Amino acid sequence: MLDERAAALAALAVEIEACRACSLGSQRTQSVPGEGNPHAELLLIGEAPGAHEDAAGRPFVGAAGKLLDLLLNLIGLQRPQVYVLNVVKCRPPENRDPGPTEIAACSGFLERQLALLQPVIIAPLGRHALRAFAPEAKISEAHGAPFQGETRQTPAGTTLFPLYHPAAALHNGALRPTLERDMGALSRALPAARSAWRVARGGAGEASLSEIEAAAERDQLRLFESEAQ
Ligand code: URA
Numbered sequence: 001m002l003d004e005r006a007a008a009l010a011a012l013a014v015e016i017e018a019c020r021a022c023s024l025g026s027q028r029t030q031s032v033p034g035e036g037n038p039h040a041e042l043l044l045i046g047e048a049p050g051a052h053e054d055a056a057g058r059p060f061v062g063a064a065g066k067l068l069d070l071l072l073n074l075i076g077l078q079r080p081q082v083y084v085l086n087v088v089k090c091r092p093p094e095n096r097d098p099g100p101t102e103i104a105a106c107s108g109f110l111e112r113q114l115a116l117l118q119p120v121i122i123a124p125l126g127r128h129a130l131r132a133f134a135p136e137a138k139i140s141e142a143h144g145a146p147f148q149g150e151t152r153q154t155p156a157g158t159t160l161f162p163l164y165h166p167a168a169a170l171h172n173g174a175l176r177p178t179l180e181r182d183m184g185a186l187s188r189a190l191p192a193a194r195s196a197w198r199v200a201r202g203g204a205g206e207a208s209l210s211e212i213e214a215a216a217e218r219d220q221l222r223l224f225e226s227e228a229q
Pocket of ligand 1: 046048065
């Protein structure tokens with residue numbers, strides 16, 4: 001049975017699929033609302049779906065997604081333990097960048113997803129996703145460390161930790177070691193990010209954290225079970 005948060009995310013996904021607020025809604029095959037563990041500590045945010053994602057209705061299932069999986073594995077994580085979504089939920093034709101009106105049309109969905117997920121760390125992948133949280137920041141300067149400047153949309157207590165987009169490392173192999181190093185830095189930033197997250201939530205944070213830990217344990221068990229099969 002879905003818990004309350006998972007049910008709310010699923011209901012939001014139905015709204016996203018029905019959305020025609022911009023022209024992308026009538027051009028795509030399927031919307032890509034995002035997926036993962038609704039209680040994940042880590043939320044990774046891409047820019048917009050590409051052709052593979054449009055066909056599958058799932059985020060990061062192409063080459064960039066495969067690299068993302070490898071990067072997660074480096075810090076002991078598997079995809080089902082994190083949550084992955086995009087700023088824009090429908091594929092822009094010919095993989096062009098989404099325009100400001102398309103980003104604006106989708107921003108309400110992103111806002112509601114963030115309010116439901118309340119992650120400990122948000123990792124915007126690449127400059128377009130970073131811009132949704134810190135419009136003036138440069139990914140070349142902000143990657144690989146907790147973001148210190150002013151942000152918008154970030155839930156209280158959540159740490160913003162920008163990373164290069166995996167597709168950037170596929171285009172430019174020189175970025176891959178940087179991305180791998182940055183993943184290690186993200187993992188090391190987690191304990192401090194957890195404390196900031198708990199403090200921002202006061203007493204209620206303890207309950208939420210144990211909820212997250214219980215959900216993560218259940219996921220771990222499911223992973224072991226599926227690996228054993
Ligand atoms: N690139 C993105 O930004 N998002 C996806 O889902 C896939 C590739």
